[in-house]
Amino acid sequence: MxxxxxxxxxxxxxxxxxxxxxxxxxxxxxxxxxxxxxxxxxxxxxxxxxxxxxxxxxxxxxxxxxxxxxxxxxxxxxxxxxxxxxxxxxxxxxxxxxxxxxxxxxxxxxxxxxxxxxxxxxxxxxxxxxxxxxxxxxxxxxxxxxxxxxxxxxxxxxxxxxxxxxxxxxxxxxxxxxxxxxxxxxxxxxxxxxxxxxxxxxxxxxxxxxxxxxxxxxxxxxxxxxxxxxxxxxxxxxxxxxxxxxxxxxxxxxxxxxxxxxxxxxxxxxxxxxxxxxxxxxxxxxxxxxxxxxxxxxxxxxxxxxxxxxxxxxxxxxxxxxxxxxxxxxxxxxxxxxxxxxxxxxxxxxxxxxxxxxxLLTLNLVSEKTSITQVENAITQFSNQNGVIVKEFFLAENFDSNKPSYCWYFEETDFFRNLNESSKIELSKALDKSLCEANPLYDYFLNEVQTMEASTIHIISSNGINNWFKRKNSDPIHKKLPRIILDKQSVNTIVKNKTILV
Known part of the structure; x- marks a missing residue:
């Protein structure tokens, strides 16, 4: 056969x-x-x-x-x-x-x-x-x-x-x-x-x-x-x-x-x-x-x-x-x-x-031009090197920062919920390191000329993600979350449901 x-x-x-x-x-x-x-x-x-x-x-x-x-x-x-x-x-x-x-x-x-x-x-x-x-x-x-x-x-x-x-x-x-x-x-x-x-x-x-x-x-x-x-x-x-x-x-x-x-x-x-x-x-x-x-x-x-x-x-x-x-x-x-x-x-x-x-979906705050592929490559490397299993995630501008910087958003898991303060700092550094390797321009603006500030992390509830899909009338089993979200309103729509700030 x-x-x-x-x-x-x-x-x-x-x-x-x-x-x-x-x-x-x-x-x-x-x-x-x-x-x-x-x-x-x-x-x-x-x-x-x-x-x-x-x-x-x-x-x-x-x-x-x-x-x-x-x-x-x-x-x-x-x-x-x-x-x-x-x-x-x-x-x-x-x-x-x-x-x-x-x-x-x-x-x-x-x-x-x-x-x-x-x-x-x-x-x-x-x-x-x-x-x-x-x-x-x-x-x-x-x-x-x-x-x-x-x-x-x-x-x-x-x-x-x-x-x-x-x-x-x-x-x-x-x-x-x-x-x-x-x-x-x-x-x-x-x-x-x-x-x-x-x-x-x-x-x-x-x-x-x-x-x-x-x-x-x-x-x-x-x-x-x-x-x-x-x-x-x-x-x-x-x-x-x-x-x-x-x-x-x-x-x-x-x-x-x-x-x-x-x-x-x-x-x-x-x-x-x-x-x-x-x-x-x-x-x-x-x-x-x-x-x-x-x-x-x-x-x-x-x-x-x-x-x-x-x-x-x-x-x-x-x-x-x-x-x-x-x-x-x-x-x-x-x-x-x-x-x-x-x-x-x-x-x-x-x-x-x-x-x-x-x-269309490129984060470009100071000409660093971070693409979806670079975000995915950074998360893959970060997960492999640090033994962290992620669920859904995306990257956006840190809209609350006075200096250009990114926010990483991760769907809640036991691992993310239980992070202590020192682990949070190390995790942010590891994420930035992985993204620097995926995107040399990010490395340049973050570490060499220091035009950008270190990234931060938010943990979002599964309800927040699921409610976002419902608002879009997406099929409940066909979930494709953008890896980069550019507008503040979309980020807030996902985040506002039982957000846990890390």
Whole structure:
């Protein structure tokens, strides 16, 4: 059976030499253009007469959500041939982690390409774990609701993780997935967890899939509410955690504590707008692109921040150690669409990259430019070096300080609640040391020129975080807390519920 699966899921690595990658990317782009060539949008930009990537870039500007949303909203209201030759099957709500919630269309083409990308990640999993056979055990999926309502035009609305993880899994594999669609669609967290508990008993899981924070929360609940024997039976043979959306590394210690062992992590680069890449086979710390599914463009990061979108590089043109803002064209109405991610190229042969931050969420009080990725790297290093297991966390400006400085916010745990005064000081120093190593500019402004003051720590209640998610109408099991929060009002909204000041 494993041999058969390898045949099904095997894939050929694209050669990123100019000719081959250009042919691949043009083929991908041309197919996507054909899905919208009869529409108002397609006619306006002359899709039928575009015969090269250069011509496409001349006619289509770089687009943000605000530019494309009016077309999507018209389709959602029931109008036809606005931006799609055929109406979308679904709309999905973005989680709104880094801004407003978005309503994003999902087409048959996108679902087909996502399935191809999922197959590639299964191939990575099978190569990483030689005896991994996903048909031999059950798979616990922790995802957001499949359907939350309908648009004004009657098109179903849900969230992308529920749709692609549960609803659109091939029928031959549906029986392997736990829990049921009914459980996934539960609104209340208490009822949902209770139903999870009832459905997992007696099954052996080989895979757990979900956002790391949500996996931690559910496994913690199950460990507390199942007998030791029941819990061990379910999870003692877990081989792989499939994850996306949030860096799993800050949660690694807690996950391995909950499962009682080390296991493999397979990370994917996915958002509500599409599936762009996944963990490289040879290195779990870098991503590979999926150029057969998505057309990619790259704007040098400094150019983007200066509102200069004229330089739009292709996959074969990006350079090692450089940072770029990524734009995608995916077959669901995104055309040269800015995702908001900044990537850094790690190597060219093979082409590999990491996520280096977000275009909007950067703490920049005195030109230190602290990114989300640097915050996550600092917490990972801090946790590993100091043996501290964190739950949720984020970084913000210290709004009460007379001198520029940061505040770290951690969700309450026994460890944080029981800190004595000397431990608090040492903890702050350790956090600053880790962030200095992650961001040399922070080190420069904190320690060399001393423009910034040492960071402080606040411990916030779990209620505060949960209430914040409720206000955002987020799925209770799909928790993506921003690692950097810029505005004071959002910080106060989280903090004001039973805040414990350290």
């Amino acid at each position: 494993i041999g058969i699966l390898n045949v099904i899921f095997r894939h050929k690595e694209i050669n990123y030499e100019t000719k081959e990658i250009l042919e691949c990317q043009w083929k991908t782009l041309n197919k996507i253009l054909s899905l919208s060539d009869k529409t108002e949008f397609g006619k306006k930009h002359g899709f039928k007469s575009i015969h090269s990537i250069k011509e496409y870039q001349k006619r289509i500007p770089i687009m943000h959500y605000e530019d494309i949303a009016p077309f999507w909203n018209l389709e959602a209201s029931g109008e036809k041939n606005v931006i799609f030759n055929k109406s979308p099957e679904y709309f999905v709500e973005s989680s709104g982690t880094t801004g407003i919630k978005k309503l994003i269309p999902v087409t048959k083409h996108l679902l087909k390409s996502i399935q191809a990308c999922k197959n590639r990640m299964l191939s990575v999993a099978m190569k990483k774990n030689k005896n991994y056979n996903f048909l031999s055990k059950k798979h616990l999926i922790i995802c957001s609701r499949i359907e939350t309502g309908k648009t004004s035009g009657g098109i179903p609305v849900g969230m992308i993780s529920g749709l692609i993880t549960r609803k659109k899994t091939p029928k031959f594999a549906q029986y392997l997935l736990i829990p049921s669609e009914e459980t996934i669609n539960c609104i209340g967290l208490e009822e949902k967890f209770l139903r999870y508990k009832e459905e997992v008993v007696g099954h052996k899981f080989g895979t757990v899939a979900g956002i790391p924070a949500s996996v931690v929360e559910l496994l913690t609940y199950l460990k507390k509410n199942l007998s030791e024997k029941e819990y061990a039976h379910c999870f003692d043979e877990v081989e792989i955690l499939l994850t996306s959306g949030v860096n799993y590394r800050p949660y690694r210690q807690k996950l391995e504590e909950l499962l009682g062992k080390k296991f493999s992590y397979i990370d994917s680069y996915v958002s509500s707008e599409g599936f762009y890449g996944g963990e490289a086979e040879e290195n779990p710390d870098v991503f590979q692109f999926f150029p057969k599914s998505v057309f990619f463009e790259f704007i040098p990061a400094d150019n983007y921040w200066n509102n200069d979108y004229n330089t739009r590089l292709l996959l074969h043109e990006i350079e090692v150690d450089q940072k770029y803002v990524i734009a995608v064209t995916t077959g669901n109405g995104t055309f040269s669409y800015i995702l908001g991610d900044v990537i850094k190229v790690c190597s060219k042969k093979p082409l590999r990259f990491t996520i280096a931050g977000r275009t």
